[in-house]
Amino acid sequence: MKKYHQVIVVGGGWAGVSAAVAARKLGIDVAICERTDMLLGAGLVGGIMRNNGRFVAAEEAIAMGFGDLFALTDSIARHRNISFPGHNHANLYDVLVAEPLARSLLRERGVTVYFGKRITGLKAKDGTIAHVESEDGDRFSAHAFVDTTGSSGPPGMCLKFGNGCACCIQRCPSFGPRVSLTSLMGLPEYMSTRRKGTFGAMSGSCKIYKETLGSSIRGELDSSGVVVIPLPERLVNRKKLESKVCQQYALPEYAESIVLLDTGHAKLMAPYFPLEDLRSVPGLENARYADPLAGGKGNSVRLTAVSPRDDTMKVSGARNLFVGGERSGVCVGHTEAIVTGALAGRNAALLALGKGLTVIPPTLAIGDYVKQSGIGPDGKPSEDGAYGLSASYTFAGSVYFERMKSLGLYTPDPEEVKHRVRAAGMEGAFLQA
Amino acid sequence: MNTIINRHKRPSVTCFDAGSEYCPCALAALGECVACSLLRGEEACVCGWSGLCVYQEFLRNQAVPKPGRREVKASIGRRKDLVLPGDATPRAFVLELHLPDEIARWCGFPGSFVLVRPPGTRERFNVPVSVMDVRDGRVTLAVEVLGPKTRALAESSLEGAELLVVAPFWSGLHGFRDLQRYSAGNVLVIAKGMGQVAVPQLARHINHRGGSLKVLLGPGQLGVVFIEEMLKALPVDVEILPKEVDHNLGRVAQELAGTRYDLVVSAGPDIQHRALKGILDRLEDLTGERPGFTWMSNLTMTCAEGICGSCLVSGLRGCKAQVTLHDYLGEDLP
Numbered sequence: 001m002k003k004y005h006q007v008i009v010v011g012g013g014w015a016g017v018s019a020a021v022a023a024r025k026l027g028i029d030v031a032i033c034e035r036t037d038m039l040l041g042a043g044l045v046g047g048i049m050r051n052n053g054r055f056v057a058a059e060e061a062i063a064m065g066f067g068d069l070f071a072l073t074d075s076i077a078r079h080r081n082i083s084f085p086g087h088n089h090a091n092l093y094d095v096l097v098a099e100p101l102a103r104s105l106l107r108e109r110g111v112t113v114y115f116g117k118r119i120t121g122l123k124a125k126d127g128t129i130a131h132v133e134s135e136d137g138d139r140f141s142a143h144a145f146v147d148t149t150g151s152s153g154p155p156g157m158c159l160k161f162g163n164g165c166a167c168c169i170q171r172c173p174s175f176g177p178r179v180s181l182t183s184l185m186g187l188p189e190y191m192s193t194r195r196k197g198t199f200g201a202m203s204g205s206c207k208i209y210k211e212t213l214g215s216s217i218r219g220e221l222d223s224s225g226v227v228v229i230p231l232p233e234r235l236v237n238r239k240k241l242e243s244k245v246c247q248q249y250a251l252p253e254y255a256e257s258i259v260l261l262d263t264g265h266a267k268l269m270a271p272y273f274p275l276e277d278l279r280s281v282p283g284l285e286n287a288r289y290a291d292p293l294a295g296g297k298g299n300s301v302r303l304t305a306v307s308p309r310d311d312t313m314k315v316s317g318a319r320n321l322f323v324g325g326e327r328s329g330v331c332v333g334h335t336e337a338i339v340t341g342a343l344a345g346r347n348a349a350l351l352a353l354g355k356g357l358t359v360i361p362p363t364l365a366i367g368d369y370v371k372q373s374g375i376g377p378d379g380k381p382s383e384d385g386a387y388g389l390s391a392s393y394t395f396a397g398s399v400y401f402e403r404m405k406s407l408g409l410y411t412p413d414p415e416e417v418k419h420r421v422r423a424a425g426m427e428g429a430f431l432q433a
Numbered sequence: 434m435n436t437i438i439n440r441h442k443r444p445s446v447t448c449f450d451a452g453s454e455y456c457p458c459a460l461a462a463l464g465e466c467v468a469c470s471l472l473r474g475e476e477a478c479v480c481g482w483s484g485l486c487v488y489q490e491f492l493r494n495q496a497v498p499k500p501g502r503r504e505v506k507a508s509i510g511r512r513k514d515l516v517l518p519g520d521a522t523p524r525a526f527v528l529e530l531h532l533p534d535e536i537a538r539w540c541g542f543p544g545s546f547v548l549v550r551p552p553g554t555r556e557r558f559n560v561p562v563s564v565m566d567v568r569d570g571r572v573t574l575a576v577e578v579l580g581p582k583t584r585a586l587a588e589s590s591l592e593g594a595e596l597l598v599v600a601p602f603w604s605g606l607h608g609f610r611d612l613q614r615y616s617a618g619n620v621l622v623i624a625k626g627m628g629q630v631a632v633p634q635l636a637r638h639i640n641h642r643g644g645s646l647k648v649l650l651g652p653g654q655l656g657v658v659f660i661e662e663m664l665k666a667l668p669v670d671v672e673i674l675p676k677e678v679d680h681n682l683g684r685v686a687q688e689l690a691g692t693r694y695d696l697v698v699s700a701g702p703d704i705q706h707r708a709l710k711g712i713l714d715r716l717e718d719l720t721g722e723r724p725g726f727t728w729m730s731n732l733t734m735t736c737a738e739g740i741c742g743s744c745l746v747s748g749l750r751g752c753k754a755q756v757t758l759h760d761y762l763g764e765d766l767p
Contacts, residue, residue: 002721120481135482136614137725155486156471156478164489176482183479191477305477 001138005031006352008142010119013041015325015337016148019345020111026433028349035118036175039102043334045169045291047263049073051090053395053404054335056365059414063421065430066342079225085253092225096264118176122184127319143352144320146344147181151326152302161200163298169291182307187317190379192303192330201303204249206295207265214283221262229258248397265290271299308377312357313344316377322348329373331393339366361424365409447755449604451483457491459498460739467754507532507598525577534570541567543634544606548599551589561734563630575630602737604752611725616642618695626653628700629660636667686712699728
């Protein structure tokens with residue numbers, strides 16, 4: 001099969017869906033090639049929106065005209081404006097119902113989606129990709145491509161830098177692991193390090209079937225969205241915090257207690273927790289993992305392949321390849337995936353239309369984030385003084401939220417955000433070319 | 434600290450043996466695994482994905498290879514010679530071997546082959562032979578008499594005698610994923626000469642999966658069609674190609690133009706694979722549709738375990754690696 005679209009997005013996670021929706025806003029014919037049978041990728045086990053600086057990012061996105069996916073998750077929020085350790089004004093949405101909604105959104109907008117199409121080859125000349133090729137030999141050609149293949153796995157990486165395949169939502173053994181377009185072009189990629197220089201970073205949370213929790217914990221979770229259970233000292237493992245990809249949740253509270261959030265499943269804010277230990281906690285005697293299935297042993301290893309890029313999200317060394325989501329920098333989280341994906345999708349569409357590319361001004365949190373989280377062709381972060389590849393950048397906490405606060409980019413006031421977007425000349429900017 | 438990853442030294446491909454009881458093999462310990470870049474000492478996991486992680490299998494096996502295929506003795510059942518008019522000696526012969534059940538069972542896939550040699554000879558006498566059919570622990574093989582190895586085998590392969598067998602191997606058909614994918618569809622097989630040996634197993638495989646099969650049979654270099662009888666028991670639409678039009682493949686092009694096929698299988702020489710590729714290219718240009726393609730390996734098999742290198746094609750070990758048609762034909766991608 002040979003297919004042509006103006007823009008092809010490879011990878012149907014939050015970043016890819018966002019890229020496709022953003023490209024469609026410019027009237028572009030866009031398709032997504034997704035290797036599995038579901039959209040949203042690792043985001044299928046997300047659940048937390050609008051916490052801390054993510055609130056600003058979401059409101060900026062809405063004001064700039066690409067708030068569609070925030071509207072989607074807001075519409076299925078189980079809890080609004082809640083607080084949990086280190087985090088304020090969070091919305092928790094139901095991860096179990098998000099995917100069909102994303103699917104119908106794409107259908108509504110006229111995005112073509114090819115499921116079961118794992119891209120494993122491409123033809124490129126002088127940095128321009130002519131077509132990509134799926135494992136089963138189908139060819140997809142386009143004017144511009146967006147690589148939103150993510151940065152977790154493949155299983156070999158989970159084994160080399162984690163505790164092995166933990167049977168996570170990525171489902172590599174069933175559908176084959178992601179393959180990045182950057183790597184297929186022979187361009188360099190970089191791996192993030194943990195603070196102490198070891199590679200890779202582990203997903204920071206597990207999902208537990210709510211039905212397996214004690215009734216009082218379940219009740220509290222349903223009503224308030226958060227349960228914090230202090231751990232006896234013998235079960236406290238502070239070292240685990242260093243391995244977390246989500247450094248916004250690498251706070252002492254998360255080692256000293258069990259933090260559960262209600263995202264449809266009970267989201268356990270730890271990269272893994274030996275099942276026997278977990279079950280020794282009152283109320284969790286019958287707990288069972290929903291994701292990763294081997295959550296007692298380990299979790300997926302992420303940020304193993306980050307592509308150098310510029311502020312338009314164009315991959316360094318490529319002419320028609322853009323990158324969004326975790327591949328686009330040392331960034332984590334689906335708010336981050338949505339905003340970087342949208343910019344990548346928009347710029348791919350603009351390139352296909354032969355128009356100038358968009359850079360979001362750094363007076364906006366998203367603009368500054370795009371600058372800060374990316375790495376340049378030399379593998380160095382775009383500005384000095386950043387933590388480089390040893391940090392993970394998220395609006396929600398850790399080094400980047402600190403930066404937001406110090407630059408005055410953080411505000412819990414939506415009107416203030418709207419005003420800033422207007423002042424930056426970006427109001428509704430994503431709605432037209 | 435930054436690490437650049439993904440400087441591919443070699444392409445990663447799917448391995449025929451991955452996930453089998455013979456994986457990880459000696460190549461894993463030698464840093465030469467065809468599937469796993471990590472086992473080849475590269476920084477990044479850029480695996481051809483065989484459905485499981487070979488790296489994990491290797492570490493789980495305490496970082497040592499699995500023992501590999503063992504040699505067994507097999508007694509010969511019936512033998513049938515193919516003697517052409519005017520010839521004094523058989524051009525080829527068909528043998529039935531009694532193999533242990535657990536080995537025979539694993540020979541029952543399309544593309545399976547075995548290594549056989551007469552007892553008392555050394556391993557250099559091993560002949561790679563395709564498995565034609567497997568019924569009740571009896572494995573049917575056809576051997577073309579070509580040179581010293583096959584002549585020695587022909588002379589020793591008497592009914593009731595024994596042969597030494599190493600089995601099973603599975604890399605007799607490349608494009609194997611297409612075969613898996615389209616087995617339930619409409620399949621056209623073009624089998625010529627010794628390529629005919631692939632057809633009975635293919636017919637059973639496709640029939641079991643609900644597909645339908647048309648076979649165009651030609652005598653090829655061998656000069657004789659010899660599987661017609663065998664196919665009578667199977668729901669297969671057989672058409673015999675006359676020898677004189679054997680090479681121009683006009684009939685094949687006509688067939689493909691008239692009927693929509695999901696999969697085309699080329700069981701013949703490389704020149705036939707190349708010609709069929711051309712026909713499929715033109716078909717795709719015309720219709721935008723391209724059937725899957727599976728082809729018989731004509732690579733030289735000696736050890737069949739990735740060690741000797743006699744099967745190298747485009748830098749890949751064709752006894753293990755599931756190569757692409759481009760790699761197999763040594764062509765650049767268009």
